[in-house]
Amino acid sequence: MKRNKSSNEVTIKDVAKEAGVSYSTVSRVVNNKTYVNPDTRDRVLQAMLRLGYQVNLHARSLAGGQSNVIGLLVVDLTTQYMGEIISGIDDVLAAHQYELMLYTTHRRKAKESAYVHMMARGLADGLLISLPREPEAYLKSLRQKGFPYVIIDHRSEEPSDLFVSANNYQGGYDATNYLIELGHRRIGIVTGWMDMVSARDRLQGYQAALADAGLPFEAELLFQGDFSQPGGFNGGTCLLELAERPSAIFASNDISAMGVIEAARAKGLQVPRDLSVVGFDDIPTAALLSPQLTTVRQPLQEMGRSATKMLLDLLKNPEDTPESIIFPTELVVRETAVPPAE
Amino acid sequence: MKRNKSSNEVTIKDVAKEAGVSYSTVSRVVNNKTYVNPDTRDRVLQAMLRLGYQVNLHARSLAGGQSNVIGLLVVDLTTQYMGEIISGIDDVLAAHQYELMLYTTHRRKAKESAYVHMMARGLADGLLISLPREPEAYLKSLRQKGFPYVIIDHRSEEPSDLFVSANNYQGGYDATNYLIELGHRRIGIVTGWMDMVSARDRLQGYQAALADAGLPFEAELLFQGDFSQPGGFNGGTCLLELAERPSAIFASNDISAMGVIEAARAKGLQVPRDLSVVGFDDIPTAALLSPQLTTVRQPLQEMGRSATKMLLDLLKNPEDTPESIIFPTELVVRETAVPPAE
């Protein structure tokens, strides 16, 4: 049943016959190995072209070669945040003839682990892990196996871990500080998932900026969000219902900033006149909102690209020890943050 | 070098030894085949658990089993449009223990073909193809091989092709007709890539609505866009610079609608006061803009889900002949379209 399909496929042996050489020679040509006579190579190449040969990745991988597949673990695909990162990853992968295998965890911690093991089992040559929730569960076994991986947007504490991240602390600091400089004194914050290092870093930046300006950190001005629009909406609503409501809110990502703005509108407040808002990420939509969102930019595409390059480099030279990267963030001043009303 | 890694892995044979059975028995247990003594099965299951066995997909696929991988061909990942569809796909795949292999063509036609062949070569069990550009190039060979695939958002003319699409014609008609009913008489259109059936269908819907209302179709009111924001911006700019400028514009997707709005603003015009705009897709952002975008909704997630179900069904029962689906579209009235000024 499946056999007849397969018999249809042209294999390395067919090419060998066509070119009048042994199949190992064909393999050498395909893999650009040394010690192949230029003439022979040409002949094989011709034969491959004629027959339309395509390597079977499964077989190659099984035989101990590379699978030319990179696994990517993501939480959620629907966000532009992720789209940007993936597009960076994809750029580099395409340039190096690698395939991308995608896995969405939907924040189910247990699944992450199972998937990672399967990947490491030979399905993929390396792994890109974005925004992991409980990485320690499986990272340890990857390390033991010496399986190459790079983490995206998560500043790992383990020194041997390779990661690419942005300076979330600084970003949080800058955003908050900007609001302070505009004259705001009561600044709320809607955080992200607090089990994520990046979210904690942004919060700490916020607190540090407050402290440096001699402003107190007030617990009632903090709302634990979840990087989602509804989360931002709830956060905004809560904060705006405080007896003494904040004149500005720092949302830990653009999506929740949009939620906050939504909440303000629902309360009949105008942004930025009645409430200043600063986001984080600078997703493409941020510039398209009206008013345009003031936010902290992290170079998402570039992060994806760097992580992938790093991983590919690691695959090529396993002895290499590239350095983790922390990209600087950049405050993008647009329209949603202005000096407070009075 | 790679060997030591592999030797680390627990294979079906290890499990067999641990359980005291032959490896073929283990395989039968793993694949839930009939004719395995319940006791034996238990013993094998135990052993698998103890050793932490994970099937090697490459080997399985090579040996003629399924790879449990579905290939997905997409143009571009950065759009929410695609994010929505993928999220639907992913839902279904996850529920059926399939992996997703992703391939982004970046609109390079040649690459599409190469990738499809590689997938069909055993890498994947089936293929999901979204927004193909020149599908005929490779679809033919897929058909010949009997390789299962489903097309997303492309109404194929080939009767044997399975596809999931939305009623783009009706959507275009409804959007235009709505504008006409509001009182607009000069209605511009920014199209998508005209080599895509969906874009052409939307345009035809637009023309039909015009005709039905006894309005002429004027070539100067048509701008060939490309489904992108800049494309929308250019289109908007052009149309608004006409001697007699339109009072409304139908943009062929939300992203370009945002571009059109941007263009209007750049010209000092207010939406919707000076220009009504209707989009297409209803991506999540559409509801978050201000003013909120009036648009035509197509059930993207559902389309992804249906296509995937269809494909999986086809894999399970190759004799089945599921029907292609054309989802109805729905006009979502929000704030960007109102009666014309005077």
Added chain:
DNA sequence: CGATTTTCTGCAAGCGTTTGCAATAAAATA
């Protein structure tokens, strides 16, 4: 010019599975 070295090619083993076939044991039937 014989002896090395280097380049080139083929053979065969193996990667971890699935599966048809054969063998055996147990159950059902005559």
Added chain:
DNA sequence: TATTTTATTGCAAACGCTTGCAGAAAATCG
């Protein structure tokens, strides 16, 4: 009880490729 059937297992042959090993041919050297 003898004979079929049915259930349960194991063996071995693929699947398409990589790669170490060994020979053959060509190039280099003393």
